[in-house]
Amino acid sequence: METVTSSERVLDVLATAEGWRGSGRDVAIATVMETWGSAPRPVGSHLVVDSEGNFEGSVSGGCVEGAVVAEAVDVIADGKPRMLEFGVADETAWRVGLSCGGRIRVYVEKLD
Amino acid sequence: MKLETLKRLNTARDAREAAILITDVTTGDERLVLEKDGYAGDPLEEELGKRFRSGGSGMVRQPEGGDLFFTVSVPPPRLVVVGAVHISQALAPMARIAGFDMSIVDPRTAFASEERFPDVPLYAEWPDVAIPKVGLDRFTALAALTHDPKIDDGALTAALAAGCFYVGALGSRKTHGKRLERLRAAGVDDAALETIHAPIGLAIGARSPAEIAVAILAEVIGALRRRGMAGETVA
Numbered sequence: 001m002e003t004v005t006s007s008e009r010v011l012d013v014l015a016t017a018e019g020w021r022g023s024g025r026d027v028a029i030a031t032v033m034e035t036w037g038s039a040p041r042p043v044g045s046h047l048v049v050d051s052e053g054n055f056e057g058s059v060s061g062g063c064v065e066g067a068v069v070a071e072a073v074d075v076i077a078d079g080k081p082r083m084l085e086f087g088v089a090d091e092t093a094w095r096v097g098l099s100c101g102g103r104i105r106v107y108v109e110k111l112d
Numbered sequence: 113m114k115l116e117t118l119k120r121l122n123t124a125r126d127a128r129e130a131a132i133l134i135t136d137v138t139t140g141d142e143r144l145v146l147e148k149d150g151y152a153g154d155p156l157e158e159e160l161g162k163r164f165r166s167g168g169s170g171m172v173r174q175p176e177g178g179d180l181f182f183t184v185s186v187p188p189p190r191l192v193v194v195g196a197v198h199i200s201q202a203l204a205p206m207a208r209i210a211g212f213d214m215s216i217v218d219p220r221t222a223f224a225s226e227e228r229f230p231d232v233p234l235y236a237e238w239p240d241v242a243i244p245k246v247g248l249d250r251f252t253a254l255a256a257l258t259h260d261p262k263i264d265d266g267a268l269t270a271a272l273a274a275g276c277f278y279v280g281a282l283g284s285r286k287t288h289g290k291r292l293e294r295l296r297a298a299g300v301d302d303a304a305l306e307t308i309h310a311p312i313g314l315a316i317g318a319r320s321p322a323e324i325a326v327a328i329l330a331e332v333i334g335a336l337r338r339r340g341m342a343g344e345t346v347a
Contacts, residue, residue, distance in 0.1 A: 018122050021115050029113055033137065033181050034171050044169030044183055081140045107137055107181065112114050 013046040013057035017111055026051040027111040028072040032059045032104055033083070039102035051076045059106050060086075072108050081109035113142060120144050121185065128187035128249060130164055135181045137171075156180075187251040188213060189336055194239060194267040195257030195282070196223035202325035203255075204232045210329060212253075217242040219263065239267035248274035253332045255312060256281040265294060272304040278335035280309035280328060309335075 014029075021027045030047040032039075040061035047057040047065065049072035059068055064086045071084055087103030117133065121144055124131040130147040134156065145151050151160045159172055159182070167186040171179055191207050193200045196218035207214040215233040218224040224236040235242035243266075248254065254271035256264035259282060268291075271279045281291060288310040295305055313327030314334070 014118060014125070015122055018115070018118050021118075029118075031181070031183065042169075043171075081137070083137060107135070109113055109135075109140065111118060 013048050016056045017046075017048040020048065020050055021111050026076045028075045028108055029111055030059055030068050030072055030084075030106050030108045033107045034105040035102060036087075036104075037102040039104050041104075047072075049073065049076070060104065064104070064106070068106055068108065075108045075110050079110050079112075081107065083107050117142055117144055121183075125185050125187070128247075128251065130184075130186045130251075132160060132163060132185070133183040135183065137179045137181055139178075187249070189277075190214070190252040191332060192217060192243075192246055192248065192252055192254045192267075192271075193257060194218065194254065194264060195259075196220070196225075196229060196234070196236075197257050198321040199257055199282075199324050199328070201228060202322040203328060204229060206325055206329050210333065212332070215246055217246065217267065218258065239263060239270065243267060243270045248276055250275045250277055252276050253278035253335065254280070255328055255332070257312075259283060259287075261291065261294060265291070265298070268308065269295060269298065269300055272300060272307070278309065278332050279307060280312040280331065282310075282312045284311060 017027055017029055028049045030049065032041055032043050032045045035043055040063070041058055045057070045059055047055055047059045047068060049055045049069050051073060053069050053073055055065065055069050058065060067086070068084060071082065075082060084106045085103070086106070121131055121133055124146055132145045133142060134145065135142045145154070145160055147164050151157055154160060163182050163184045164186070167184055169182055169184045171181050173179055189212050191212040191214040193203060193214060194217045196216050200216055204214055215235065216224060216229060217235045217237070217239055219236060219238045221236045224234045226234065235245060248271055252274070254267060254276050256268050258264050264281060268279060268281055281288065283291065291310070292305050296302070309331055312331070313324055314330045316327050318324045318327040
């Protein structure tokens with residue numbers, strides 16, 4: 001049986017997370033858990049972040065990644081998972097640019 | 113998430129096994145459910161069944177409080193085409209664009225040549241030899257296009273037995289009638305035979321090989337979406 005092709009694997013966020021952790025990097029995984037209205041990435045989308053702020057994947061169309069990465073670095077530091085919410089009504093979200101009118105909840109957890 | 117859990121999830125994904133990771137977002141507790149291991153009697157059996165069928169990840173609110181997130185991973189769809197024919201040449205690039213991993217089985221080496229099918233995995237062998245190598249599963253579609261019962265029948269039987277989400281066969285109603293008689297005589301039950309899409313393809317009046325390929329691909333996509341399997345799984 002054939003497995004997924006290498007090109008898919010390269011862009012695969014969960015495989016990247018495993019690879020980064022395996023090479024000794026501290027890693028957090030962010031997951032889009034709920035969306036309302038217009039949201040560019042579907043529920044279940046992932047972003048992987050390391051303690052240096054390097055990341056792969058996406059949880060929006062690029063609108064809130066910066067904020068999620070910053071929170072993820074904190075999650076890596078204290079080990080506590082947290083739920084982030086971004087929406088057009090939220091001042092932070094507006095500032096970071098979730099201007100599409102949607103609202104998303106993103107769960108960020110450390111990969112132990 | 114524990115690295116051990118992630119490794120098990122990734123291993124399941126590589127092996128084309130459906131898996132669901134349940135995360136309690138209040139406590140951070142998690143557990144992984146593999147479809148092949150079964151989940152009958154699981155307190156979340158109904159929800160697990162629904163999500164294995166739909167392929168969609170999502171939040172589940174517990175009546176007694178607490179939110180559980182289901183990360184659902186079902187394999188990307190595949191299309192196995194039996195018959196390295198003219199229709200298949202048109203179908204190969206279309207299927208790739210639509211997100212299917214397509215492979216071709218045809219024991220006739222004059223048909224199954226790399227020149228005719230660049231960049232498509234080719235199995236120039238009889239289906240009874242090739243199909244076990246390809247590995248059919250519930251996330252695979254099979255289209256039999258050779259018009260030759262010696263080649264098509266065995267592949268169709270294998271596809272029905274494997275629970276492929278789509279099984280289609282080229283040929284007129286009359287041809288299909290004879291095919292059903294042969295397969296019935298070979299011991300395939302009527303319920304399975306009724307699931308074969310024949311004549312193959314959506315009825316769009318397709319004439320050319322490329323148009324027939326469009327009709328077939330559209331029918332395959334229809335079968336995929338009706339079973340509710342989300343194309344995008346774990347991103």
